Amino acid sequence: MATKKTTAKKATTKKTATRKPATAKKAPAKAATKKPATKKVAAKTTGKKMSALDAAAKILGEAKEPLNAKTMIERMAAKGYWTSPGGKTPHATIYAAILREIQTKGKEARFTKTDRGHFTLNQ
Template structure:
């Protein structure tokens, strides 16, 4: 909005604390901007620039919706496609796929080798991350903090095997 479009006594949509609320412009502030009243809370606020105002409010019914309803309307439910995965077949996690690869391998492997082997065998596929090997490496290190209960053994720097 432009400064010239703002009228004293008018009701406008305004962005206040990252929420879109209806305000009534009460007076012009001597330091610039306007003194206003937030109609949903009744509190006095100061609108410093016309950029905070997005336009005149039409009806009051449309502005009095709670913020949670507005957020709920923005959410879109993403239902899984039934054809994406056959029934009964469960997708392996990255760590479980790595355990399976290490169990089949006779030698220790690093995270990049494990990721490559998992993708080649079709056990796991990256959901689009740029560094799946770093994520796997981090998950293995977190698992190793369990001590003797860990499913992995570090043989040398960056190389792991599955615990027997």
Template sequence: MAANHEHRFGVTKMKKAEVKIGGKYYANVSGNRCEIQIDAEKPRGGWDATNLATGKKILIKSAQRLLGEVGAKRGRAKVTTEGNVTVVENEPATVETIGGESSTAVAVLKKPRKAKTESTETRDAGEKRLSCVAAALKVLGESSEPMNAQELITAMESKGYWTSPGGKTPHATLYSAILRDLAKGDDSKFVKTERGRFTVRG
């Protein structure tokens, strides 16, 4: 039965280079899966080992009889009678047949590929804040009344449109930028309604 499961579910058997003296492995012994410990390598090939369940000395003739290292992560999977595997976890799994005999074969399950995450550049671009002037225009566009530079700075920060990068007088910086825009005449985006108060050009 175990041999059939190994054939059906593609158990990954070990290679000689992966076997270490003193290592503990799962092995197929007399058709049954058990835990063994490798004691020594034999000069003509194979290894002397101990069945950890019975304490008996056994001979492992080939690395292909080893089914994996003890302690490796294993998930669980269920197998229908037709042999379709429903994966519950992503690591190599103990396999059980539904409505039938349980099997001790190890099914090798592929890990799913990680979904691609958006690049840092794309994410950062989406999070860019408005410039000071653009934020001021947005606030004025939402306001029915003209505002001065200090009121604009307060509204911009409270709405989350813009925050001062550390300047001590952001309102003075904004005021100067608005005056430069007003110098464009009819092409300016701001309109001065009275001393120190502005709105947007309609």
């Protein structure tokens, strides 16, 4: 059976807190100014990369039939909507993300599972 080692506690001395003199004043804080949104800012936000789920919704909107995850990934990459950042199984990731959206949002989800592994847009 293992035994515990005990160590003697060292005596510590308490230091008294030092206070700043009451005459010291803080510099006044500058008010934050907001710049109005311009057309240039709006143009930059539309140039953002599309998320995988947004790209999947766009691909399914263009498709006439339900698609599986591998086909969606191939079409997303071919059209340049979204590319995998280097993962080995992007089809499994998009499959899980679509199922998670269906599970959490219910009837408001963008996707519907039509068959085993196949999805279409919710109408």
